[in-house]
Amino acid sequence: MRFKRADLPGLAIAVLGPVGLFLLLLESYQLWHHHGSPILGILSVHIAIGGGIIGGLWRFVKARDAIIGLALALALAIIGVVALRSVGDGDTTLANILKIVSVVLFLVLNAAVIQQLLWNGLNPILQRRDDARAAAAAEEQA
Numbered sequence: 001m002r003f004k005r006a007d008l009p010g011l012a013i014a015v016l017g018p019v020g021l022f023l024l025l026l027e028s029y030q031l032w033h034h035h036g037s038p039i040l041g042i043l044s045v046h047i048a049i050g051g052g053i054i055g056g057l058w059r060f061v062k063a064r065d066a067i068i069g070l071a072l073a074l075a076l077a078i079i080g081v082v083a084l085r086s087v088g089d090g091d092t093t094l095a096n097i098l099k100i101v102s103v104v105l106f107l108v109l110n111a112a113v114i115q116q117l118l119w120n121g122l123n124p125i126l127q128r129r130d131d132a133r134a135a136a137a138a139e140e141q142a
Helices: 005-028 039-056 064-087 093-141
Strands: none
Touching: 005 039, 005 064, 064 093
């Protein structure tokens, strides 16, 4: 499998996405001072594996505009929560709504990426395998 220009966004996601998500988790749960505990290593490995898989399989995502739009909406919701928390309004109704919207956007984003990977990555592979079996069976009967 050769790398193409279309793979550059996937490589950027694989490199920058896990780093940003790890920093977001550190800030969200105030884990900055957990030096020497295994929690930071465990978190970073799990996030890096997920980011690497998404980055490596980015070429199978065809609805890129929808994925990027969901990611931007999620980023804006997170920025809104962080801004409200820094002002001191982190427990207001608006902040709670933004938190719920962030969780829903995160789940929708994950579902959309997985759906794209299955439809555009796995389904054609399975279809080619079934076609090859059918051709072999037709050749065998002839």
